[in-house]
Amino acid sequence: MAHLLHIDSSPRGERSHSRRLTREFVEAWKQAHPTDSVTYRDVGRNPVPHVDEPWIAGAYAPLEQRTPEAQAAIGISDQLVDEFLAADLYVIGIPMYNFSVPSTFKAYIDQIVRAGRTFVFEPEDATNPYKPLVLGKKMVVITARGDSGFGPGERNEKMNYQDPYVRTVFGFIGITDxxxxxxxxxEFGGTSLAQSIANARTQVAQLVGALAMQHPIVQP
Ligand SMILES: Cc1cc2nc3c(=O)[nH]c(=O)nc-3n(C[C@H](O)[C@H](O)[C@H](O)COP(=O)(O)O)c2cc1C
Structure with a gap:
């Protein structure tokens, strides 16, 4: 039995492609795995706080030395980290905003990439001071973009700070799959958009099947 964390980060509702596709993935997943559980978090419409000074003070102070303000700030982060660590599979919708992720999703990342919780810092180990703690998990990311050609060797490859960033930051805490x-x-609409949506829907359906093979339903 797996637990999914479904996250959307588009501020758009029904017009959001990433939101529609993550929903499609999760619905197909639930059909294939009716006993699996899902937690939903919408950082696009209910943003998490930005890191501020009390947060930083709380993150790096021992529990007994935290001020009430620092404890409150880091308490939100602790809840988000607990929710994140409880999942086996992440299904995340991320629009491209100015060649990267929306600031709401960046704020979420800043809340969950935490020393001592999702990675450890060991300065005495000069060759490998940062060690990931979030191991054995899988992630599916539905990206949405106005333009195209952001893949390897394509015309906008060098402007893509979205997939490489997501791969880097989640790889840093241990999620490499x-x-x-x-x-x-x-932004172009018409058949070019329709074709891209159709391709994405096919990939979603195939991926639900492929991941399902790695998480077989246990027969009673
Ligand atoms: C503030 C903003 C910045 C954007 N920046 C880019 C961009 O850099 N590159 C791009 O291809 N599309 C860009 N877009 C278009 C969105 O990526 C596109 O509309 C996408 O479908 C949004 O995701 P959603 O459909 O899930 O809401 C931008 C849109 C907005 C609102």
């Missing part, structure tokens, strides 16, 4: 499914051409 990440599948990206893009929806592109939102």
């Amino acid at each position: 990440i599948t990206f499914i893009p929806v592109e051409n939102d």
Whole structure:
């Protein structure tokens, strides 16, 4: 039995491609794995706080030395980290905003990439001071973009700070099994958008099947 954490980060509702595709993935997953559980978090419409000075003080002070303000700030982060660590599989929708992720999703990352919780810092180990703590998990990322051509060797490859960033930051905490499914051409519309949505939907259906094989339903 697996636990999914489903996260959306588009501020758009029904018009959001990433939101529609993550929902499609999770619905198909629940059909294939009715006993699996899902937690939903919407950072696009209910943003988490940004890191501030009390947060930093709380993150790096021993529990007994935290001020009430620092404890409150880091308490939110602790809840988000607990929720994150409880999942086996992450299904995340991320629009491209100015070649990277929306600031709401960046704020979420800053809350969950935590020394001592999702990675450890060991300065005495000069060759490998940062060690990941989030191991054995899988991630599916549905990206949505107005333009296209952000893949390897394509015309916008060098402007893509979205997938490489997501791969880097989640790899840093130990999540290296990440599948990206893009929806592109939102700004062009017409057949180029329709074709991209159709491709993404096919990839979602295939991936639900492929991941299902790695998480077989246990027969009673
Ligand atoms: C503030 C903002 C910045 C954007 N920046 C980019 C960009 O850098 N590159 C791009 O291809 N599309 C860009 N877009 C278009 C979105 O990525 C596109 O509309 C996408 O479909 C949004 O995701 P959603 O459909 O899940 O809401 C931007 C849109 C907005 C609102």
